[in-house]
Amino acid sequence: MGTSSDGGRPWQSYTTAYTNAKAGMDGVDKDKVQRVVYEMSKGSKYFENEQRKEAFTKQKVEHLRAQVVKLSEKDILHFEMIANKRILELEASRDLSKIWLHTDMDAFYAAVETLENPSLRGKPMAVGGLSMISTANYEARKYGVRAAMPGFIACKLCPDLIFVPINFEKYMFYSELTRKVFRRYDPNFISTSLDEAYLNITEVCINQGMSSDEVATELRNAIFEETGLTCSAGVAPNQMLAKVCSDINKPNGQFILPNDRKAVMTFISSLPIRKIGGIGKVTEHVLRDALGIKTCEDMLQECALLRALFSSCSSDFFLSVGLGLGSTTTPKQKMRKSISNERTFRTTKDESFLLQQLGDIAEALSNDMDKECLSGRTLTLKLKTASFEVRTRAVSLQKFIHSKEDILQFASRMLKAELPLSLRLIGLRMSHFSDDKIGTLDPMQKTIVGFLSSDATGLSAMHIENKDRPNIGDKVEQQEVFDFNDRQSMQGMEVGLPSIDDHSGGRHDGRSFQCESLQSVCSDDADGFNMNSSCLDESKSSISVEPNRSMDPVGATSTSSHKAGLIWVDDYICSVCGIELPPSFIEERQEHSDYHLAEMLQEEESSCSSGQVARERYRFMHKETQAGESSSRKKKQKVKHIPIEAFFSKQV
DNA sequence: GGGCCAACTCGAG
DNA sequence: TTCCACTCGAGTTGGCCC
Numbered sequence A: 001m002g003t004s005s006d007g008g009r010p011w012q013s014y015t016t017a018y019t020n021a022k023a024g025m026d027g028v029d030k031d032k033v034q035r036v037v038y039e040m041s042k043g044s045k046y047f048e049n050e051q052r053k054e055a056f057t058k059q060k061v062e063h064l065r066a067q068v069v070k071l072s073e074k075d076i077l078h079f080e081m082i083a084n085k086r087i088l089e090l091e092a093s094r095d096l097s098k099i100w101l102h103t104d105m106d107a108f109y110a111a112v113e114t115l116e117n118p119s120l121r122g123k124p125m126a127v128g129g130l131s132m133i134s135t136a137n138y139e140a141r142k143y144g145v146r147a148a149m150p151g152f153i154a155c156k157l158c159p160d161l162i163f164v165p166i167n168f169e170k171y172m173f174y175s176e177l178t179r180k181v182f183r184r185y186d187p188n189f190i191s192t193s194l195d196e197a198y199l200n201i202t203e204v205c206i207n208q209g210m211s212s213d214e215v216a217t218e219l220r221n222a223i224f225e226e227t228g229l230t231c232s233a234g235v236a237p238n239q240m241l242a243k244v245c246s247d248i249n250k251p252n253g254q255f256i257l258p259n260d261r262k263a264v265m266t267f268i269s270s271l272p273i274r275k276i277g278g279i280g281k282v283t284e285h286v287l288r289d290a291l292g293i294k295t296c297e298d299m300l301q302e303c304a305l306l307r308a309l310f311s312s313c314s315s316d317f318f319l320s321v322g323l324g325l326g327s328t329t330t331p332k333q334k335m336r337k338s339i340s341n342e343r344t345f346r347t348t349k350d351e352s353f354l355l356q357q358l359g360d361i362a363e364a365l366s367n368d369m370d371k372e373c374l375s376g377r378t379l380t381l382k383l384k385t386a387s388f389e390v391r392t393r394a395v396s397l398q399k400f401i402h403s404k405e406d407i408l409q410f411a412s413r414m415l416k417a418e419l420p421l422s423l424r425l426i427g428l429r430m431s432h433f434s435d436d437k438i439g440t441l442d443p444m445q446k447t448i449v450g451f452l453s454s455d456a457t458g459l460s461a462m463h464i465e466n467k468d469r470p471n472i473g474d475k476v477e478q479q480e481v482f483d484f485n486d487r488q489s490m491q492g493m494e495v496g497l498p499s500i501d502d503h504s505g506g507r508h509d510g511r512s513f514q515c516e517s518l519q520s521v522c523s524d525d526a527d528g529f530n531m532n533s534s535c536l537d538e539s540k541s542s543i544s545v546e547p548n549r550s551m552d553p554v555g556a557t558s559t560s561s562h563k564a565g566l567i568w569v570d571d572y573i574c575s576v577c578g579i580e581l582p583p584s585f586i587e588e589r590q591e592h593s594d595y596h597l598a599e600m601l602q603e604e605e606s607s608c609s610s611g612q613v614a615r616e617r618y619r620f621m622h623k624e625t626q627a628g629e630s631s632s633r634k635k636k637q638k639v640k641h642i643p644i645e646a647f648f649s650k651q652v
Numbered sequence B: 001g002g003g004c005c006a007a008c009t010c011g012a013g
Numbered sequence C: 001t002t003c004c005a006c007t008c009g010a011g012t013t014g015g016c017c018c
Helices: A030-041 A045-070 A073-092 A108-116 A151-157 A168-185 A202-208 A212-227 A239-246 A261-269 A281-291 A296-301 A303-309 A312-323 A351-371 A404-418 A448-452 A475-481 A484-491 A508-521 A533-539 A553-563 A586-607 A612-625 A631-639
Strands: A100-105 A125-128 A133-136 A162-164 A190-193 A196-200 A231-236 A254-256 A338-348 A376-385 A390-401 A423-433
Touching: A030 A045, A030 A151, A045 A281, A045 A303, A073 A303, A073 A312, A100 A168, A100 A212, A100 A239, A108 A125, A108 A133, A108 A168, A125 A151, A133 A151, A168 A196, A168 A212, A196 A239, A202 A212, A212 A231, A212 A254, A231 A239, A239 A254, A239 A261, A261 A296, A261 A312, A281 A303, A296 A303, A296 A312, A303 A312, A338 A351, A338 A376, A351 A404, A351 A423, A376 A404, A390 A404, A390 A423, A404 A423
Parallel strands: A125 A162, A231 A254
Antiparallel strands: A100 A196, A100 A231, A125 A133, A190 A196, A338 A423, A376 A390, A376 A423
């Protein structure tokens, strides 16, 4: 982003959610749009935050590249064999018997506003405000104006742009009209938003003796007659492809992909991965720059790398994309999982103002919950600082709440624990709803939180007011001493293979563990949060060691190889747990061996009366290898399995 | 080993 | 002059506990 390598055109590398092409933007001078966006953004806090985020993505890319370099030819062949086997399995699951139709209303909000106010017709118009645009009509898109773009930037691109405020009631009314039409074709249609839906039109095609092309035309005509609005449609053998197809002939058009394997594979071969739902800016960047994957076909070409570097569920998703596979079933009715309310305001550190905002948000959230008869027990506070850094703090309660008073009580505690802080956004989210809607069940009856808590008011997992000593639940306070960005930047790399970079003991919770153990190690210090680093390192393993005991390193090493009994079956598979690691991943294999050694020592410890020898041996080995922290990750990877249908948002 | 938890990222519309 | 939203779902992690 704006480096010396950009040839004096730094805006070309500044990409946002709104600098990519969208329907109706084919003739737009992309370079000009990017330059304007860049010029209006550079130097701002927002811009700086975007730079930080991009730096983290680049770290991910570099990490993956390093892993690729380490793979030997033998490794590649090995993973290619596994990937090819998986491709055959996925291919066998291909279902070409269903016909799915995806509809997408054309510039929905803008079209509704124009329908109700015809004087807007033919003029560039956007729904939203100076801070953010929700959608823009096709006249505005010719200037590069589009959804998710700040209004003040849109004004620069199109000085004559007309702004219309959002009116959700109107959009919901028209959305319901479209749904009445959808029901005629598929009573169980899947609505993904006010203006999009998936319909299984298999039966309609068979029963009415119509082609999918004819059904799509008829449906679009019906929607126009009922609403006066146009929409686009895509037809394909599955939902993923139908969604891609509906974008091809936008606006007011349709595209039919036949239920034929050859047609699907031809269609998918040159399709950019960014067109696939679930692959966004970050994933595209990582796959392109680390593995050279640009099209869906590339996913199959690089199947060995995908299998080697990502978890099985991630690589399954990528391979499915390469094969043009997607969901062909209608899921059961989904229940709401959370409800939230947030608002942005002018950056301030005025405590009374922030608490006033919090009260308003709590009231709005409570009203929204009452409308849906919801009552929840997990309350999450979201904060956005002046530098656009987002923080969240959550509390799980002993009772289900929904009233403004209850919400505000717990939200205020969390907010006050963070102040003083300069903020630009506050949000509240409620989750873990009661089954009986607004109810009085005791949710903590079988949970450990209630066991830990002595707080009769309901605050259990947090101990905000207790600043005197560290506590397992003191996540809010411990956050203060932890640079979460550093940790988070590496988080996405920990897929498929254990990370060699992370010996820190984990994230915030890892630190909280360290702080807790310091209570015994550094008991002289009244304030558990001001430990120096050496003290933290010392406490890492949370073991107190008697100084006079000694350990024979040779003996310890031989125990490692002998008693853990770890061999690599077929050069790749751990004989103890079955996890797969290529021979060239020397450090990772060493970590893995250490993990099993630690396991073995733990067993030894439990059968030994004092356990001291085993602990010291472990401590010695741990220090020698600088490893052992990623062991639980390996365990998780081994057992984790997510069905392909459920995996529609990837993790990288 | 598995469920739960808190804090976080990513993506969508 | 104005200066980058809001809502929701789904995934990850390490730690805790039974």
